[in-house]
Amino acid sequence: MTEHTYGEHPLSTLPEVRRAVRRLAARHGLPAGIRARLTVSVAAVARAALEDGQGVRITARRGPKEEPAGGGTLTFTLTTPTAPLPAGPGPLAGLPLPAVATEGGADWHIALPSPPDELETAASDDAAEEELAALLTELDTLAADHQQLKDELDETNSGVLALYVQLEERDEQLRRAHGQMLRELEDALRPAPLTVPGLELAVHYAPADTDAPTGGDLYDWFVLPDGSVHITVVDALGHGVGSTRAALDVTHTVRTLALDGYPMKAIVGRASEVLGGMDPDLMATVLLARVDPATGELLLANGSHPPALVVRTDGPTEYLEVPGRGVGYPLPGSEQVLRGHLDPGDLLMLYTDGLTESRRDPLEGELRLAASATRHAGRPIDEIPGAIAQDMHTVVHHPDDTLALTLRRRPGPDGASRTV
Structure with missing residues (x-):
């Protein structure tokens, strides 16, 4: 098992926590989108300890490969000196990347698609830009899907509206025919x-x-x-x-x-x-x-x-x-x-x-x-x-x-x- 800890001293600010997560995630080859979600999630869990003036530690451990084509499992651990987080899903399940509460903090278990490059490193600014670009790409994809759905819905609504118009025209024709029939019947009774x-x-x-x-x-x-x-x-x-x-x-x-x-x-x-x-x-x-x-x-x-x-x-x-x-x-x-x-x-x-x-x-x-x-x-x-x-x-x-x-x-x- 390979383990990496960011820095020798506890991290005391949110920017330090974010940089640590980005560097460790990049070192283990996490995709930018997962890296961005992990960064936001770790920072959210660490916020309470940091606001109390307590430092936190971040450790990344990569487990052995489970399949020949796989990259194993990467576990990110956030250690906090405060009281342990509550057991069960709780607020940790609502994070962008859900975590599991541990006795000393929280763990994120991430499956690696391929063996990471042990020599890979990334500057914090470059990693942040890469994450942002990945998120923007994802947003663009979602926006395109939304627009496609909107276009399909508009087309469906147009078809439904046209059907309603046809039904209304048919109903009006039937009303006119019915009225004419009634007038003829009334005249016949006179x-x-x-x-x-x-x-x-x-x-x-x-x-x-x-x-x-x-x-x-x-x-x-x-x-x-x-x-x-x-x-x-x-x-x-x-x-x-x-x-x-x-x-x-x-x-x-x-x-x-x-x-x-x-x-x-x-x-x-x-x-x-x-x-x-x-x-x-x-x-x-x-x-x-x-x-x-x-x-x-x-x-x-x-x-x-x-x-x-x-x-x-x-x-x-x-x-x-x-x-x-x-x-x-x-x-x-x-x-x-x-x-x-x-x-x-x-x-x-x-x-x-x-x-x-x-x-x-x-x-x-x-x-x-x-x-x-x-x-x-x-x-x-x-x-x-x-x-x-x-x-x-x-x-x-x-x-x-x-x-x-x-x-x-x-x-x-x-x-x-x-x-x-």
Whole structure:
């Protein structure tokens, strides 16, 4: 075993410790990178003793070769006169080059790749520069690896971003296609537009669920054999496609009964009897209106539905109340048929409760609806329902399907009719 001790006297300063480590490490042929780590580690362990005014000694011992191609093991020992370092890894394991605590200080065991040159020496400044150059080379390598990783990450992020853009474009295409399909389905559910001399009609519909084409609010209008216009407004219980089917069943049944000549007062009750055998769970409110375009005669029957509203050209607005119970309700049917009259210019409004109960206060909603209808009654008929719905939905606490249908009587038998 070969042993080298730096100097005859204990080392008393950190620069002396560093120079000693560099010279001994260079003599035994340690690479510059390991030498730099060893220098920092030994100085860190020696610092406490030196700050207490105690000197330290450094010894390097090279053990025998363990393999023919190997250089053996080099052990650096730092001896301190202070109390022994704590056993176990402790702070020594966190050094740039971990050490093992001994009774008198610390040991560093380093495997030598090849036999050292016993005559090799190095000046302290040259050794320090060599160590610095090795560390800089290592830092440059790490920086290059970091840059490569960063470039790869940027490339990956670009690919992911491009994928997100493609997915967003695909999603937007699907949304447009879905919206188009829903609009086409909604249009298919609408009755055919009416052209009736002397009357103007328009409608606005908005579902509570934007992903559904419609809900339980539907309407129907058609001309009876006597020339009068029949209008049905239905609000079936629930939302979505299920309630749409129920509302369609009601409108089709009412149309059949009306065209078969059933008395208007009996239609709601008879519709409930017919549909109860098909769907016992179906519940819907119903409002029926008939208008004679020539005379302006108005008939109303109601089954638990919000009342119709009339905005008259020469007077205040008026809600036309008709007692009755809806389809699927106990004792269904309209208790009476209200007879009224529309003068030229009068506006009749039929709607569902989604228009007046968006703020959860039906009475307040009816007051606001009357004011809005009065404000917009003079506009073109196709603008009125949407304008009123916009007024009513400035604040929505209770979203619901909304239907607003307006009818206005025009003067003369040849008045034009427009629908939306």
